[in-house]
Amino acid sequence: MSKLKIIINKSYCLTLIASFFIIDINAQLSGDPGEIIAVKAEENLKGSDYAISIEGSLYQLIPLPYSNQGEYIKHEGKSIYINKRDFGESRISIENTSLVDLNKEDSDRAYKESKIIKETLNTYTRNIKPDFNLIKPVEGIISSRYGKKRFINDKPRSPHLSLDIAAPEGTTVVSPAKGNIILVGNFFYSGNYIVIDHGYGLLTSYSHLSKVSIEENQIVEKGQKIGAIGSTGRVTGPHLHWTVYFEKIRINPELIIQENFLKKLLLNQK
Ligand SMILES: [Zn+2]
Known part of the structure; x- marks a missing residue:
């Protein structure tokens, strides 16, 4: 009985760690309005996507619109937060x-x-x-x-x-x-x-x-x-x-x- 309990706890812990990791990745995708951000390109890039090689790795460039400040935008499944900025x-x-x-x-x-x-x-x-x-x-x-x-x-x-x-x-x-x-x-x-x-x-x-x-x-x-x-x-x-x-x-x-x-x-x- 006690053995089983440990196993359950372990997998629960792993799930917790994994979900924190995913949340963390999403939280890092952010930028200023009018900025371009570089995101590591996935292998299954569609033909229309523009992937550019920077220092030996392929990246996808994503433009962040001015009009969505303080909101998340979706870009091919990725969620990106656009910071609020005061441009005067x-x-x-x-x-x-x-x-x-x-x-x-x-x-x-x-x-x-x-x-x-x-x-x-x-x-x-x-x-x-x-x-x-x-x-x-x-x-x-x-x-x-x-x-x-x-x-x-x-x-x-x-x-x-x-x-x-x-x-x-x-x-x-x-x-x-x-x-x-x-x-x-x-x-x-x-x-x-x-x-x-x-x-x-x-x-x-x-x-x-x-x-x-x-x-x-x-x-x-x-x-x-x-x-x-x-x-x-x-x-x-x-x-x-x-x-x-x-x-x-x-x-x-x-x-x-x-x-x-x-x-x-x-x-x-x-
Ligand atoms: Zn002008």
């Missing part, structure tokens, strides 16, 4: 109220354009494989960071999920990585605007350019000129509004242009 706020005033409260013609135009842009940003191709070693698209002063809550003339707007880099009109803007130009146009909000597809769900966009030096369907190399800083569209001064998308999620551009970005991901490896 920015308040601007635009005197020309026709740019804020749009008339019918402008709002129709902006609506049509937003559909074209949205469609473009859903592009997922595999012709180019990104190295996740992006360079800064322009030298300048950071004038607005990722994540700021925005108010225009004191009215709340959607958060700023891009990086603003201010530089004199005409300053050269380059592609931060190899890519295919998938959209070039002039839009109500964005002015002269470019979208680059770097492959595997990594896309970047460039707003308010004074000049565009490339064409749609053109392949550009890292560091190649794509245009120049300007103040076209709805802006308060010459700057680049730069957005980085990974798997349709806007991520924090300042994180991805860090030197040794992929190696740094391993320091936070979950």
Whole structure:
């Protein structure tokens, strides 16, 4: 009798230890909004998944959306907690109220354009494989960071999920990585605007350019000129509004242009 009791206790203990271990693994999967985290890739990765080799091991990169702060998201069976972060706020005033409260013609135009842009940003191709070693698209002063809550003339707007880099009109803007130009146009909000597809769900966009030096369907190399800083569209001064998308999620551009970005991901490896 006493022997059996010990066996039961042992297996109970093992179950307890095992369940703590599982809870512990899940608890470690967390990150900041706009961050990319690296999770060891499982062997049965589907074809569409992007696994990248970092220091000899395969990892899956998972983007964490801004909009799910303080919540768990599910990513292929994994539960990831997104930390709450205060990114501050920015308040601007635009005197020309026709740019804020749009008339019918402008709002129709902006609506049509937003559909074209949205469609473009859903592009997922595999012709180019990104190295996740992006360079800064322009030298300048950071004038607005990722994540700021925005108010225009004191009215709340959607958060700023891009990086603003201010530089004199005409300053050269380059592609931060190899890519295919998938959209070039002039839009109500964005002015002269470019979208680059770097492959595997990594896309970047460039707003308010004074000049565009490339064409749609053109392949550009890292560091190649794509245009120049300007103040076209709805802006308060010459700057680049730069957005980085990974798997349709806007991520924090300042994180991805860090030197040794992929190696740094391993320091936070979950
Ligand atoms: Zn901006």
